[in-house]
Amino acid sequence: MDFVEKVNLAKKGDDNAFYELINDRKAILYKMAYAYVKNKEDAVDIVSDTIYKSYISIRKLTEPSFFNSYVTRILINTSLDFIRKNKAMISLEDKDYPLLGILGKVEEGDKEAVLDLYKAVDKLDEKCKTTVILKYFQDMTIVQVAEIMELPIGTVKTYLHKALKELRLDLSLEANI
Amino acid sequence: MDNNEKIKLLKEEYESKEPPKELDFAIETAIKRGRKYKSNIKKKWAGLVAAASIIFICTLSLSGSIPGSSKKATLTTNKSVVMDVASTSSLPVVGTKGNLTSLLAKVQGQGSMQDGGIEDSKSMSIAPKTTQSTNTVDSNLNKNYSQTNLQVKGVDEGDIVKTDGAYIYELSNSKLQIVTATPTSMAIVKEVKYSDDFQPTELYLKDNKLIVIGTNQIPFVNSDKAKQNVDSKNFPKTVLGTKAIIYDIEDKSNIKNIKEVEIGGNYTSSRLIDNELYMVANQNNNFYYPIIAKKDYSPDNVRILSVQPVYKDNSKDKTYKLLDYDKIYYMPNDIEANYINTASINLNNISEEVKISATLGYGNNVYVDDKNMYIAGNSYNSSKEGSYTVKTKIYKFSLGKGNVTSVGIGEVPGTILNQFSMDEYDNYFRIATTQVTVGDLTNNVYILDDKLNLVGSVTKIANGEKIYSTRFIGNKLYMVTFKNTDPLFVVDLANVREPKILGELKIPGFSNYLEPYDENHIIGFGKDAEDQTIISQNTITQSSDGNSAAGNPVDSTISMSKGFKMALFDISDVTKPILEFSVSLGDHGTYSEILNNHKALLFSKEKNIIAFPITIMETKDNYSSKEVFQGAYVYSLDLNKGFNLRGTITHKADGIKDYSADIQRILYIKDDLYTLSNSYIKANSIMDLTEVGKVKIN
Numbered sequence: 001m002d003f004v005e006k007v008n009l010a011k012k013g014d015d016n017a018f019y020e021l022i023n024d025r026k027a028i029l030y031k032m033a034y035a036y037v038k039n040k041e042d043a044v045d046i047v048s049d050t051i052y053k054s055y056i057s058i059r060k061l062t063e064p065s066f067f068n069s070y071v072t073r074i075l076i077n078t079s080l081d082f083i084r085k086n087k088a089m090i091s092l093e094d095k096d097y098p099l100l101g102i103l104g105k106v107e108e109g110d111k112e113a114v115l116d117l118y119k120a121v122d123k124l125d126e127k128c129k130t131t132v133i134l135k136y137f138q139d140m141t142i143v144q145v146a147e148i149m150e151l152p153i154g155t156v157k158t159y160l161h162k163a164l165k166e167l168r169l170d171l172s173l174e175a176n177i
Numbered sequence: 178m179d180n181n182e183k184i185k186l187l188k189e190e191y192e193s194k195e196p197p198k199e200l201d202f203a204i205e206t207a208i209k210r211g212r213k214y215k216s217n218i219k220k221k222w223a224g225l226v227a228a229a230s231i232i233f234i235c236t237l238s239l240s241g242s243i244p245g246s247s248k249k250a251t252l253t254t255n256k257s258v259v260m261d262v263a264s265t266s267s268l269p270v271v272g273t274k275g276n277l278t279s280l281l282a283k284v285q286g287q288g289s290m291q292d293g294g295i296e297d298s299k300s301m302s303i304a305p306k307t308t309q310s311t312n313t314v315d316s317n318l319n320k321n322y323s324q325t326n327l328q329v330k331g332v333d334e335g336d337i338v339k340t341d342g343a344y345i346y347e348l349s350n351s352k353l354q355i356v357t358a359t360p361t362s363m364a365i366v367k368e369v370k371y372s373d374d375f376q377p378t379e380l381y382l383k384d385n386k387l388i389v390i391g392t393n394q395i396p397f398v399n400s401d402k403a404k405q406n407v408d409s410k411n412f413p414k415t416v417l418g419t420k421a422i423i424y425d426i427e428d429k430s431n432i433k434n435i436k437e438v439e440i441g442g443n444y445t446s447s448r449l450i451d452n453e454l455y456m457v458a459n460q461n462n463n464f465y466y467p468i469i470a471k472k473d474y475s476p477d478n479v480r481i482l483s484v485q486p487v488y489k490d491n492s493k494d495k496t497y498k499l500l501d502y503d504k505i506y507y508m509p510n511d512i513e514a515n516y517i518n519t520a521s522i523n524l525n526n527i528s529e530e531v532k533i534s535a536t537l538g539y540g541n542n543v544y545v546d547d548k549n550m551y552i553a554g555n556s557y558n559s560s561k562e563g564s565y566t567v568k569t570k571i572y573k574f575s576l577g578k579g580n581v582t583s584v585g586i587g588e589v590p591g592t593i594l595n596q597f598s599m600d601e602y603d604n605y606f607r608i609a610t611t612q613v614t615v616g617d618l619t620n621n622v623y624i625l626d627d628k629l630n631l632v633g634s635v636t637k638i639a640n641g642e643k644i645y646s647t648r649f650i651g652n653k654l655y656m657v658t659f660k661n662t663d664p665l666f667v668v669d670l671a672n673v674r675e676p677k678i679l680g681e682l683k684i685p686g687f688s689n690y691l692e693p694y695d696e697n698h699i700i701g702f703g704k705d706a707e708d709q710t711i712i713s714q715n716t717i718t719q720s721s722d723g724n725s726a727a728g729n730p731v732d733s734t735i736s737m738s739k740g741f742k743m744a745l746f747d748i749s750d751v752t753k754p755i756l757e758f759s760v761s762l763g764d765h766g767t768y769s770e771i772l773n774n775h776k777a778l779l780f781s782k783e784k785n786i787i788a789f790p791i792t793i794m795e796t797k798d799n800y801s802s803k804e805v806f807q808g809a810y811v812y813s814l815d816l817n818k819g820f821n822l823r824g825t826i827t828h829k830a831d832g833i834k835d836y837s838a839d840i841q842r843i844l845y846i847k848d849d850l851y852t853l854s855n856s857y858i859k860a861n862s863i864m865d866l867t868e869v870g871k872v873k874i875n
Contacts, residue, residue: 015208022204030196040197047196048203055211056373084541085773106186117183118190123613125555136184137191151461155514166567 007064018058021067022051028138029075035133036079038122046082050075069148076148080126120167128163131156268583271505271537280512280537281462322358322846326692326778328596329546333449335379335390336776338842338853344429345844346387348377349855350837350875353389355429360849360860363872366430375420381449383524385427386435388454392444393420395487396497418487419444419458421522438531439497440518441487445552446543446596452525453579457543457552460486460516460535486516486535493530500535506583507537508572515539517552517572521579534581538572544599550574550581551599551606555592569593569610573629587629591621597691597775600649605632605673609656611643618643620658624673633674645703648691655699655748659687659706682754686742689772692780697749698757698816700787702771702778705739705761740767741791743812743820758819762810766794770841779843779850784863787812787820788843788850809843809852811866824866828854837875 009017022029029050033043054071061070106114121132127149134145146156271277322342327334338347344366345356355367371377377391395418423436442460449455462484485499505516517540521532540552556570569592573584591610593599600607606625611618619640624633642658649655688701744759769791770777779788793806808827812820828838837855844851849860849869859871 015212019204019208022208026200026204027196030200031191031194034194035191043194044197044200044203047200048207051204051207052211055208114183114186118187121187133191137188 003067004064007061007067010067011058011061011064018055022054022071025068025071029071032072032075032133032138033079035137036083036129042082046075046078050078053078072148073150076130080130083126117167124163124166127159128166131159132163132167135160268506268585269509271502271507273502277502277505280507281514323779323781323844326775326780328544328775331450331547332545333381334776335381335388335447335449336842337378337380338844339380339382339387340844340846340851341382342846345846345851345853345858346380346382346426347853347858347874348380348389349853351377353377353380353387354874355426355432356858356872356874358846358851360851360862360869363858363860363870365872365874367432369432374415378444379447381447381454383449383452383454385425386524387424387426387432388449388522388524389422389424390444390447390456391420393418393439395420395439395441395489397484416441416461417443419456419520421447421454421456421520423522423524423527435492436522436527437489437491438520438522439489440520440533441484442516442518445517445541448543448545448550449524450545450547450576452523453576454522454524455545455550455576455581456520456522457550458518458520459539459541460484460518462486462514462516462537486518486533488518488520488531488533490531492528500533504533505535505537508586511538511556511570511586513537513539519550519574519581521581523579532579532581534574534583536572536574536583538570538586540570540572542593542596542599544596544601545576546601548576549584549601550576551601553593553599553608556588567592567613569608571599571606571608571625571629573606585629587625587631589621589623589625589631591619594644594647597647597649598644600654602649602651607649607654609644609647609654611658618660620644620656622654622656622676624676633672633676635676635678638678645687646689646691646701648693648699650693650699653748653751655691655746657688657691657701657703679752682746682756684744684756686739686744688742688744690775690778692775692778694745694782694814697747699746699748700780700814701742701744701746702769702789703742703744704767704772705742740764741769741772741793743787745814745816745819757816760812760820760822762791763793763805764796766796768792768794777842779845781845784845785813786845786850786863787814790840790843792839807838808840809850811843811850826850826852826859826861826866826868828852828857828859 003021006017006021010021026047029047030043033046033050034040037043037046050071053074061067121129124132130149131145134140134148135142140148142153142156142160146153149156151159271280320342322340325334325336325339337349338345340346340358343358345358347354347356351371353367353369353371354365357364357366371391375391375393377389379390381388381390394415397416418439418441420437420439422434423438425433425435438456440456440458440460442458445457445459447454447456485502486505487497487499489497515538516535517538519534521534523529538552538554540554542553544551544553550573552572552574553569554572556568568588568590571587571589573586575582575584587606589608589610591612593608593610598609604627606627606629607622608625609620609622611620619636620638620643621634621636622638623631626632638656639658642660644656645659646657647654686703686705688703690702692700692702694700740761740763742759742761745757747755747757769789771789777790779786788809788811790808791806791810792804795803795805797803806825806827807829808825810825811823813823814820826840826843828840829835830838835856838857840852840854842853844853845863848863850863850866852859852861856875857871857873860869861867862869
């Protein structure tokens with residue numbers, strides 16, 4: 001059964017089809033949620049809420065081939081909503097900072113720079129952070145990012161530019177569109 | 178290591194987070210939940226980590242003569258403060274669609290918004306105001322029931338529960354319920370369910386009117402959709418809106434929906450002052466679509482639709498209306514592709530049409546007193562030299578008889594934490610920010626006059642730390658900053674033009690929320706913390722001016738937060754604040770909603786009750802912890818003996834993990850404490866906390 005057929009079945013209320021669609025995406029969804037909230041419990045809750053919301057409003061999805069974008073968008077909104085409600089805690093710090101897996105692969109002299117960058121991504125405002133996650137962690141093109149975020153390409157580029165500046169990264173990465 | 182390698186490493190880290198086993202269970206549960214079609218969305222805000230703090234006390238006394246002071250303003254370190262204020266009458270309007278398009282063209286595709294520099298400050302035609310009445314008469318004083326914990330007395334804030342002493346009105350599971358406050362025989366007298374499109378988030382209660390505010394989906398309305406040669410099937414069917422439903426609750430079992438007001442945009446905040454309800458929403462105002470039949474997304478093939486602010490008042494018109502271009506204000510030199518929309522509803526006269534205001538701008542933190550509304554948002558500035566700063570823009574609106582008038586804009590370096598970072602007193606606006614500069618953090622307090630011109634500041638407070646909580650009380654500011662174990666500072670801002678630090682106190686842990694107890698004491702709610710060394714190496718850091726700051730050892734510790742902490746500070750001697758008493762609860766991961774929402778606190782000095790919801794976690798081994806309690810902790814406070822735990826209340830059955838039974842709020846009515854979760858409302862006697870009655874609400 002192909003993807004569009006599955007989506008159409010899910011729209012008609014076939015729970016197995018919906019489950020299969022979600023099961024294929026669950027790792028991607030979880031990783032994105034984790035990138036926003038930096039802890040397992042909340043990431044699981046966000047994915048769960050995303051699935052719930054996707055399920056109850058799937059009839060509003062007009063174009064079946066957009067199912068994955070649709071779920072991703074709900075996940076982003078759910079994550080941002082979570083962060084907004086927790087905005088008093090400015091930093092959603094990773095409990096695992098000291099255990100950051102990647103630090104083991106880095107030379108002593110570079111550890112701090114990597115840790116700083118990791119923290120800097122966390123401090124980005126929501127739109128910039130979303131852009132970075134989609135563009136660099138999910139390897140999307142600017143056009144795809146714009147589609148997910150429902151924003152003009154120019155605006156996405158603006159956020160990306162802001163983000164790279166804030167991360168103090170070489171802006172040449174921008175050309176890599 | 179180059180940037181590509183760094184990004185690759187981060188991506189690796191991102192990829193390494195494999196879903197835990199419980200995710201499968203969560204997926205099944207979500208589908209089951211969806212199947213039941215109950216809007217039973219419940220999130221658990223547990224396990225957020227933060228780390229340790231300084232409390233500053235700043236006196237913001239205005240006792241000296243301020244206007245026309247011959248003293249030099251202490252603007253030595255921050256020339257970058259922009260003052261750009263226009264008078265009410267001269268603030269420009271967008272006027273036409275063409276003008277909007279050209280204004281927005283400035284921000285389209287541009288790297289970032291350019292700092293507009295300093296405009297000639299025009300004098301504002303605002304009459305001098307009388308002293309701000311921050312300490313208005315407590316309307317709650319003679320009432321025998323609790324009210325939502327507010328920032329500014331007399332300026333009500335929405336919450337998930339309200340009471341009038343006879344009934345409890347609450348939102349849970351996306352439903353509105355009205356429950357009799359009869360402790361032994363509580364009953365639901367009315368329940369209103371909403372469609373999936375409307376997500377109720379806050380309530381207000383005013384005499385015989387109940388207002389439910391929430392987010393909803395509104396149709397995408399665009400005045401010239403047809404003219405655009407674009408693929409209209411790609412238009413969003415709906416966009417995010419904010420809706421207020423006003424009920425006449427004279428007859429509780431038969432409440433009447435008497436008015437609905439909607440505005441475009443994401444719900445930001447709201448306030449109720451006397452009979453005037455103010456709602457604020459942020460509406461994105463441009464959408465991008467490819468032209469039909471062109472797959473190429475190059476700039477030539479796109480159309481940007483700039484939409485107008487949208488609103489609806491069903492007592493006037495059944496359809497959505499677009500606000501005219503000549504009613505949209507903007508700040509010269511400050512254009513955002515976003516509207517700050519406000520709606521004012523006169524609860525005394527429901528048939529009066531809603532008043533809408535719209536200003537090009539963006540802000541997500543709202544401070545309101547009885548005369549003005551300040552909306553703050555981040556702004557990004559890049560200078561020609563390539564340096565890059567984040568600032569806070571402050572949009573000022575005057576409030577009068579429901580009219581929200583855009584007055585002007587100010588800007589200060591750094592970003593703010595929340596609404597408590599802002600305050601107005603004696604016509605001066607005060608704001609505390611955390612500023613991120615290259616390789617460092619620092620904190621600032623700015624005092625601005627009624628035209629948002631900077632008159633005084635204390636800058637570079639607690640370098641390397643950031644603000645965790647602030648509370649302005651009259652002439653003083655109490656401020657907690659934190660990174661590691663650090664001091665409590667006292668800052669003397671006695672002269673608004675020359676504020677300075679008076680003293681400091683080192684305390685472990687930090688406070689996320691400060692509640693004034695009396696003129697000599699404040700209570701801090703936060704977390705305990707301890708340091709853990711992770712990377713021990715000394716390197717040379719680059720400071721912003723490019724000079725290497727040799728000899729600055731790089732911070733080699735990370736603070737790990739421990740349990741919840743409540744502390745009483747004696748601030749009678751501002752030069753020597755004292756930590757008098759403290760209570761610590763649980764281990765790492767212990768969480769209370771007060772840490773990020775002041776409305777979760779029940780505090781009554783008269784009744785001597787301090788109560789809050791809390792999830793207590795205990796650490797089993799180094800990095801995993803287990804929930805051992807969720808419910809309300811109820812304390813009394815004796816200034817000589819400290820905090821006394823009077824008891825705890827929970828809605829959970831032993832050993833059953835059920836987030837819907839998490840207590841969220843505590844209120845009191847007469848002799849009983851009422852606790853609310855998404856499952857129950859329970860009444861316990863204030864006297865000895867014995868359970869008197871309960872009602873299942875879901």
